[in-house]
Amino acid sequence: MSSQIGFVFCCSLLTTHWSLAPCATMEDNVPPRLGLKIDVDTLEGFRQGIPALLEILAARGIRTSFFVALGPDNSGRAVFRVFRQQGFLEKMWRTRAPALYGLRTMFYGTLLPAPLIGQGAGEILVSLAAAGHEVGLHGYDHVHWHDHLLSMSREEVTRELAQAQDLFRPLLGQAARAFAAPGWQCSAVQRAVLAAGGFLYGSDTRGYAPYFPRFGEQINPVLEIPTTLPTLDELLGFNGCRPEDFTALVLGRLAKADLPQVLTVHAEVEGGPLRQEFANLLDRCREQGVEFFRLEDWARELLREPEKIPAATVRQGRLPGRAGRVSCQGPLEAKP
Ligand SMILES: [Zn+2]
Numbered sequence: 486m487s488s489q490i491g492f493v494f495c496c497s498l499l500t501t502h503w504s505l506a507p508c509a510t511m512e513d514n515v516p517p518r519l520g521l522k523i524d525v526d527t528l529e530g531f532r533q534g535i536p537a538l539l540e541i542l543a544a545r546g547i548r549t550s551f552f553v554a555l556g557p558d559n560s561g562r563a564v565f566r567v568f569r570q571q572g573f574l575e576k577m578w579r580t581r582a583p584a585l586y587g588l589r590t591m592f593y594g595t596l597l598p599a600p601l602i603g604q605g606a607g608e609i610l611v612s613l614a615a616a617g618h619e620v621g622l623h624g625y626d627h628v629h630w631h632d633h634l635l636s637m638s639r640e641e642v643t644r645e646l647a648q649a650q651d652l653f654r655p656l657l658g659q660a661a662r663a664f665a666a667p668g669w670q671c672s673a674v675q676r677a678v679l680a681a682g683g684f685l686y687g688s689d690t691r692g693y694a695p696y697f698p699r700f701g702e703q704i705n706p707v708l709e710i711p712t713t714l715p716t717l718d719e720l721l722g723f724n725g726c727r728p729e730d731f732t733a734l735v736l737g738r739l740a741k742a743d744l745p746q747v748l749t750v751h752a753e754v755e756g757g758p759l760r761q762e763f764a765n766l767l768d769r770c771r772e773q774g775v776e777f778f779r780l781e782d783w784a785r786e787l788l789r790e791p792e793k794i795p796a797a798t799v800r801q802g803r804l805p806g807r808a809g810r811v812s813c814q815g816p817l818e819a820k821p
Contacts, residue, residue, distance in 0.1 A: 516774045516775065516776050517739035517740060517742070517746070517773065517774070517775045517776070518745035518746070518775070518776045518777075518778055519735075519739060519745065519746050519747075519748060519770060519775050519776070519777055519778070520549070520550065520710075520745060520746070520747045520748070520777070520778050520779065520780050520783060521547070521549035521550065521748055521750055521777060522549075522550050522552065522665060522688055522712060522747055522748065522749045522750065522780060523538060523549060523550065523551045523552065523749075523750045523751075523752055523755075523756075524552050524554075524623050524665060524667075524749060524750070524751055524752065525551060525552065525553045525554060525602075525623060525751075525752040525753075526554055526558075526560070526623065526627045526667070526751065526752070526753060527554075527558050527560050527602070527627075527752075527753050528558045528600050528602050529753055529757070530751065530752035530753040530756065530757075531553070531602055531606055531609060531752070532609075533756065533757060534751075534752030534753050534754075534755075534756030534757055535551070535609050535612075535613065535752055535756060536609070536756075537756040537757070537760050538750075538752060538755065538756040538760075538763075539612065539613070539616060541756075541760060541763065541764050541767065542616070542618070542767075543616060545767055545768070545771060547767065547777045548616070548617045548618055548619075548777065548779055549618055549619070549777060549779060550618065550619040550620075550621060550663065550688075550779050550780040550781060551613050551618050551619065551620050551621070551752075552620075552621045552622060552623035552663070552664070552665035552688070553602075553606075553610070553620065553621075553622065553623050553653075554602060554622075554623040554624050554625065554626075554627040554649075554667060555601075555602050555603030555606065555622070555625060555649050555652040555653060556601065556602065556603065556624070556625035556626040556627070556645075556648060556649065556652075557600070557601055557602070557626055558600050558601075558602050558627075559626060559627070559628040559629065560627075560628065603652035603653075603656070606652075606656065607656045610653075610656045610657055611656065611657070614657060618779070619663065619779040619780065619781040619782075620657060620661070621661050621662070621663030621664055621665060621688075621780075621781075622646075622649045622650070622653060622661040622663070622664050622665070623664075623665050623667060624645060624649060624664075624666065624667040625645045625646070625648040625649040625652075626645065627667040627668075628667075629645075630645060630666070630667040630668070630670060631667045631668035631670055634666070634667075634668075634670040634671075634672055634675060635670065635672055635801075637672070637674065637675075638674070639674050639677065639678060642672075642674055642675050642678045643678050643681075646664075646678055646679075646682055649661070650682075660682075660683075661684075662683070662684055662685040662781075663684065663685060663686055663687070663688070663780065663781055663784070664679055664684050664687045664688070664689070665687070665688040665689065666687065666688075666689035666690075666812070668809075668811065669689060669690055669691055669712070669811035669812050670689075670811070670812060671687070671689035671690050671698070671799055671812035672700075672812075673700035673701070673703060673705070675689070676689075676698055676700070676705040676707060677705065679705075679707045680705060680706050680707050684707055685707075685708070685781065685784055685785075685788075686707060686708040686709065686710055686780070686781075686784040686788075687707055687708070687709050687710075688709070688710045688711065688712065688747070688780060689709060689711075689812060690709060690711045690712070690799055690811070690812040690813060690814050691711055691712050691713075691802075691804060691811055691812070691813050691814065692709075692711030692712070692713065692797070692813060692814025693711065693713050693744075693814060694711075694713075694744055694795075694814075694817065695708060695709065695710050695711070695783075695787055695794060696708075696709055696711075696794060696795050696796060696797040696814060696817060697709065697794055697795070697796045697797075698796070698797065698798075698799045698814075699796045699797060699798045699799065699815075699818070700798075700799060704796045708784055708787060708788060708791075708794060709814075710747060710780050710783065710784060710787075711747065711814050712747050712748070712749045713738075713742075713744075713746045713747045713748075714734075714735055714738060714746055714747065714748045714749075715734070715804065715805070715806070716748070716749050716750070716751070716807075717731050717750070717754060717755060717759060717762070717763070718751060718754050718806075719804065719805065719806030719807050720734070720805070720806050721759075721806075723805060723806040728759065728762035728765070728766075729765075731762075731766070732762075732765065732766045732769050735748065735766065735770070736769060736770065736773055739770070739773070739775055740773070745778065745783060747780065750763065795817040795818055795819070796817075796818045797814045797815050797816060797817050797818060798814075798815035798816075798818075799812050799813070799814065799815065800812070800813055800815050801813070
C-alpha cells in the first residue's frame, strides 16, 4: 500500500513540476522496465514516421507497441483548437508544430481534403507485425475523437471502432485487441464499447499504475495500462527543457520507479524531426540496463491475477505542456 500512496503522490507532483523525480523506490536487482507506446496519428506519421522508427528499433533489438489511427487525417482541423483550448497556441509556438508535423499535414481536412490513412497502409502494417511489434488501434478519426469523445453516444463510439476494425481486420487478418484513445480522451461509454468489443486492454489515460477504470458506481472490466511518463512534445521547450533534459527525466523516473513505466511516443515527432533525439534516449536507456516490453505482454502477465488489479476513478485534468484536458487516473482504491 505504501508504494501505491507513493505513486499517487508522485503523479500529483508530475502535474505541476515536470522536473521533480518520483519518490517510489526500486529493488536493486530488478532491471527498470519501459514500455514504448507509439501513437500514429497522421498520414505523415504512417508513411515517414513508422519506417524511421522501425529502423531505429530494429537496430537496437527493441519490440514495442504501435497504435494506429486508420481513418481520415483531419489534422488541419486541430488548428481550430486554438480558438477553443487554453494553451494550444502556446504549445504550437513552443514546439514549432509546422516543423514537427509538416505544413501539408496542418491543412488536411480544411484547405486540403482529408486522406484516408488506412488506404494503402497494408504493407506498412504487415511490416510492423512481421518485426514482432504489437499493433493496436488509435481510433478512426483522431481529431474527431480528440475533440468530441466526451459528448459522443454509444452508437457513435461503436461506429468509430467498427470503422477502424473494418480497415484493420483485412490488413492484419484479425481484429485489434488493444486500444489507445486519441488525445487520452476516455469515457464510460467508450470503455463499455471496448468491453463489448472483446478488447484485452486499453491505454487511454495518464496515470501511474495499471487499474480497472471506475466511472461513478461502475467499474469497467477492461484493464487500463496508463501512460506514466510525460511526452517529449509536451516538455520540449517547457521551462527550457532540452531533449537531453527529457532523457535525464525518463532515466530518473525509471531508476526510482517500482513498477514498469510507459512512455508515449508520436510517430510524427520521434519518427520525424526528433528521431535522432529519440535514438539517443533509447541508447541511454540501454546503457542503464533498461528492458523494453510490449504492452500486450504486460497486460497478459497482469491478467493472470485480475483480483490483484485495483480500481481507480477516471477524471479530466491538465498536464504541463499539454493543451486542454486529458483523462487521468485518480487514487487507487484499496482492495476489500
Ligand atoms: Zn494520437
